Amino acid sequence: MxxxxxxxxxxxxxxxxxxxxxxxxxxxxxxxxxxxxxxxxxxxxxxxxxxxxxxxxxxxxxxxxxxxxxxxxxxxxxxxxxxxxxxxxxxxxxxxxxxxxxxxxxxxxxxxxxxxxxxxxxxxxxxxxxxxxxxxxxxxxxxxxxxxxxxxxxxxxxxxxxxxLRTVAHLSDIEARSFDAMREGASPEGVCRGISDICNSKWFSRVWTAMELTQSCDLQIMLKDFSLIEGHSLDYSLLEELFTSWDVQVANHANAHAAEQMVGMGHNLVPWQLGPIGMIRVQNLRGTRNMFASAYELLARRCVTVPRDFFYSLLGIVKTDLTEAKLSLDNREALLQVARNCIKQDDLSPLFMTPESAQREPDELTLKSDGYLDLCTFAMGCEFTFPTFRGARFDSGDPVIMTERIGEAQCFRRVDWTKGTAKVLFEFICHTLEYTGLAIDAFVETLGSRLYGQNHEKILERLSEGDRLCQMLSKLDAISGKTSDDMGDITDWIADAMGLSNKSLENDTTPLSPMEFLGGHGSTLHLCGRAALVVVKCSSCLENFLTLVALLDSGANIYGARAYRVPGLRYQFTLEGGAGFFLQDGRIVGRFIWAIPTCSCPKLEEIKIPLTPPPLPCPNNYRYGQQQQSNE
Known part of the structure; x- marks a missing residue:
């Protein structure tokens, strides 16, 4: 020709x-x-x-x-x-x-x-x-x-x-040996690398292919040589096989970091770095609504030749009645249009997303380490329960919703995750004793439930075993006379007795211990160095309570800001009724996710929430799998 x-x-x-x-x-x-x-x-x-x-x-x-x-x-x-x-x-x-x-x-x-x-x-x-x-x-x-x-x-x-009839994913850069290694590798290293090789495929890197996967009922894999992979169930998807195989290897290595280091994470991907693609696909197959924030989190780091195509995929996942042609040519305004449309359908996730003003510009190292997962913007997981009150209305483009007014911020103390380990963080948080006194029930509810997101009753059941309650009183009494330099042994005992430093407390959202979760993912949820412990006073009964807050305005003095809870709402990594906002001067200055109710004072209030657009998509263009493994 x-x-x-x-x-x-x-x-x-x-x-x-x-x-x-x-x-x-x-x-x-x-x-x-x-x-x-x-x-x-x-x-x-x-x-x-x-x-x-x-x-x-x-x-x-x-x-x-x-x-x-x-x-x-x-x-x-x-x-x-x-x-x-x-x-x-x-x-x-x-x-x-x-x-x-x-x-x-x-x-x-x-x-x-x-x-x-x-x-x-x-x-x-x-x-x-x-x-x-x-x-x-x-x-x-x-x-x-x-x-x-x-x-x-x-x-x-x-x-x-x-x-x-079926979707066939053509992984044009993957050979059969990668699947063979994942399924029956000669060594744990071989299995881990087989898993990572598949995750490195360009097919996982694109906006369009991610959306297509979420919409597909049955999925079959075609390799570089145009042969079809056999031996996997069509509805037990490739993603589930990847995650299941990886979880086995993580368990065999005692922790995820060892397995991640084995594959040279940063140059190579592991399953969690692919983002919430499996969760969104499952929800789609079940006919469950996919949230705006989850769809954005999935797509924002993926690559697309024409930037505007991002909106075709976004609309395909959230399933609004909008079309790309109806969206503003300004990308920020277009994001707000989709967000408003989702809020009208009782999806409040756009309100809990971290705005661009509260994020650092992602550098190359951050993008490489997070893969295609946009952790900073949402990271709260899927929606478990809807808000109690539905039907948001709009006033000048901002949603007006029914909330519970909690009270006003009295004082706050910064929590900087960047300066220590989960253990050091726990020692700092144990100073909640200043607000609860020696009452074990109040201490457990504040530290165990409100700050570490665990079930209050289960912690008390654990403390009731043996003579832990007596020892607990003694340890709390001892904390009041200790400095942070010499209280390590005491706080270690408290963390273990409450089940926070181990996995004795049942948790269906994460395999990590509460301390590990708060030290890792909890750091992301609370914006790392922007976190603060805030004392809030109920304006009715004047009761004080302490909560962990992500400050969206690092320069703001949160004193006097009003806290509002969204009744009933729960995401995977929040507590039911524990999510809400601090408003000051008509803007959101803080966000909280574990502020469970403290008093029964009637305080329903309709409030207007200023809606700000999330950051524009920032594609991760790094080509994984191009570098040598870290230990080769």
Whole structure:
């Protein structure tokens, strides 16, 4: 094929706007206002000759012909079983897709890729799928140089993947040996590296493929050589296999850090760095609403060729009635539009996201260590229970919601996670004794429940064993006369007796001990050096209580700020009714997640929450797997 023929090929495939397309199913014309459903088959692989009326696309290098079918979207869903292919674009194809002016320079080579890859994928699928079927692959299925047609298809992609007989993820940079290592490696190191090799795949790095995975019911993996991976359940997804295998290795190594060091984390990925992709997929399959914050957290660090495509994927996950065309061209305002739409559906997660003003600019080291997980913006997990009061209204673009007014901030003390370990942090937090006195019940509720997020009754049950209660009184009495330099042994005993330094307290949200969780993930949730212990006084009964707060305005004096709790709301890493805000001068200055109720004073109050946009997406462009393992 010479360059002229190659350019003609792409013009016919990607920009044939003058064609009067007729649906291969119903025989009616396909309007330019409708989403085009274009699929294909490979002629030599078909069992019958019934479909030879389709448009033919020769693949001379493989001595094949691709048969292309055009349908209305609804007709596709009614007409034939089809398989949707999720993949990462070849760099040359992606470049030509968006740089049509380069067609004369590289069209010949790219034309071969565009024809051969879908053809080889189809051949590979025939080993598993007998009989006739068709394939949706965006090299063939999307007229890339027809913006109006393309945008309609892009909005329909979530539905295309949801309705497919199966989604096949083509991991074009992964070989069978990585899966073999993950499943039956000769050594723990081999298993860990097999897991990491799969996580390093470019397929996990992209916005579109992440969204496509979340919408897919059944998922099968195709490798670099176009062969299909066998031996895994379709609904027991690749992600579940990765996480399960990794958890086994972490347990075998006693802690996650040893396994992470083994694979050279930072140059290579481990499953948790892929973000909440599995959680969102499961919720989608169950028909459960996906939150704005979780969808943002999943997509914000992933890469996309055209930045605006981020919104197609975001809307595909949160399933609002918005379309990308209805969004503002200003990306910050577009984020607010989607957030407001979600809040109208009782998703309050946008209110708990960390605004750009409270975040540090992510550096290369932070991006590499977090992978594709945007920890700083939300990190609270999925929604466990809805708010008690629904139906937010809006006033000048800001939501007005029903809350419980807790009281006013009286004083606060900074908590800097960057200056010590979980043990040092616990010693600092034990000074809550200044506010609770020697009463064990008050101390346990404040320190154990409000600051470490644990069940008050379970801690008391543990303390009632043997003579722990008597010893506890003695230890608390001793703390009051100790300095922070000589109270380590005492606080070690208290942490162990309360079950905070071990895993004796049941917790279905994390395998870590409460101290490990607060020292690690809890640090992120409370914005590390922006955390503070705040004393709040109820304006009705004048009772004081202490809570851990993430300060969103580091320069603000939180004294006098009013605290409001959202009744009933619970995320995975919050307590029910424990999440809320500190408002001062009409803006949020702090956020809390474990401030469980302390008194029964009636205090319902409707408040206006100033809505600020989350940070703009910051893609992590680091190419994992390109460096040597740390211990090689």
């Amino acid at each position: 010479d360059q002229t023929d190659a350019i003609l090929f792409f013009n016919n495939l990607w920009s044939a706007s003058n064609k009067q397309l007729v649906c291969n199913h119903c025989g009616e014309q396909i309007s330019s206002e409708e989403a085009l459903a274009r699929t294909f088959a490979v002629k030599s692989q078909m069992d019958t000759d019934e479909k030879l009326s389709a448009e033919e696309l020769p693949v001379p290098t493989l001595s094949e012909k691709i048969l292309i079918y055009h349908r209305h979207l609804g007709c596709l869903f009614d007409a034939t079983p089809y398989i949707a292919i999720s993949h990462v674009w070849h760099e040359q194809v992606a470049d030509l897709q968006y740089r049509r002016d380069k067609a004369a320079l590289c069209a010949d080579d790219v034309a071969n890729i565009v024809r051969e890859v879908p053809c080889r994928i189809y051949r590979g699928l025939t080993t598993t799928f007998p009989g006739d079927f068709e394939v949706w692959h965006d090299y063939i299925s999307v007229p890339q140089w027809q913006p109006s047609v393309k945008s309609q298809i892009m909005e329909a992609i979530p539905q295309i993947f949801r309705q497919a």
